[in-house]
Amino acid sequence: MPEAVLQAANSWGVWLIAIAIVVIVLIQSLLYIRLSFKTADLIGFPREKCVQGLRAGAISAIGPSIAVFIVMVGMMSVVGGPITWLRLSIIGAAPTELTAATVGAEALGVKFGGADYDVMALATSWWTMAINGTGWLLVTALFTHKLEDVREKIGGGDPKWLAIVSGAAMLGCFGFLNSNSIMAGYKGLKAGAAGGGGPLYAAIGGLLGMVLMLTLAKKLTWLREYTLGIAMLIGMAVAVILV
Known part of the structure; x- marks a missing residue:
């Protein structure tokens, strides 16, 4: 794989974009936690139970994070550190992201990470990863608020x-x-x-x-x-x- 590909993939501009998006996700998470604690206070749910749940979730996330980290190391060597960090921070499905990047390269007729994997192939992998996650985000945005109504009707x-x-x-x-x-x-x-x-x-x-x-x-x-x-x-x- 040409050295110019990794230079482009790890350029400061890509890092700035990745950092900005990951910070937004982090802020969303913190706002969600704060909203959860406020709602718990309104309904009289014990705050110590909220803390226990938050701690249990953080600990349970260690296992899946290890698998994500392993895949992340492999992806970084091909598509660069910032885009790998970005995708796995907002999606988290490491095998899916790796598959999308590989499919993008193959769609262009080159091997993922191979000698002919140039900047155009890198861009194709990035676009495939982004488009692959768009469906999930659209369904979440359009239908999540309806799921509780469906659950109430079924129950x-x-x-x-x-x-x-x-x-x-x-x-x-x-x-x-x-x-x-x-x-x-x-x-x-x-x-x-x-x-x-x-x-x-x-x-x-x-x-x-x-x-x-x-x-x-x-x-x-x-x-x-x-x-x-x-x-x-x-x-x-x-x-x-x-x-």
């Missing part, structure tokens, strides 16, 4: 039924995401590919880790808010050891 106003519907939706989402990893790991093992069973090992390790942490949390109540984050780390550790 019929019954709090217990609403809780069941919400729980089922979450189980469906996480189950779908896990099924992809499980099938990818199974196919990798079946094909005898090196490290192919990693996703399957991670899913099984995470499941066993979650069962273990929930069991321990029954006696060690302070452990409850850390269970998800620790279980994800256990899953990743199992995958690394077995692969």
Whole structure:
């Protein structure tokens, strides 16, 4: 890959744009946290519970962040540091971003990060990554405020039924995401590919880790808010050891 490509990708102008957008996202996050605490005060929700939830979310984010960081290192060597930092800060789906960058290069007829990967290919990868995320942002902007109405209609106003519907939706989402990893790991093992069973090992390790942490949390109540984050780390550790 020509040196001029990385020089353009890591130029100060791109860094300034990336920093500005990431700062906006950070400010939005802080405003959202402040709004959550204000709303909790209005409805009489204990502030210490809000702090516990915030701390649990931060700890649970450690596991996914490690996977994002690993992909980020690889992407930085091709599409540059600022655009990688920017995309993974506002989207966070590392495999999707890497796939979009690769598809963009292939659409131009060059190999991602190859010797013929020039500035035009870099721009194509950037555009593909941006367009790939546009659909999610549009759906979020146009339909998020309608989801609560849909949930209320499905639940019929019954709090217990609403809780069941919400729980089922979450189980469906996480189950779908896990099924992809499980099938990818199974196919990798079946094909005898090196490290192919990693996703399957991670899913099984995470499941066993979650069962273990929930069991321990029954006696060690302070452990409850850390269970998800620790279980994800256990899953990743199992995958690394077995692969």
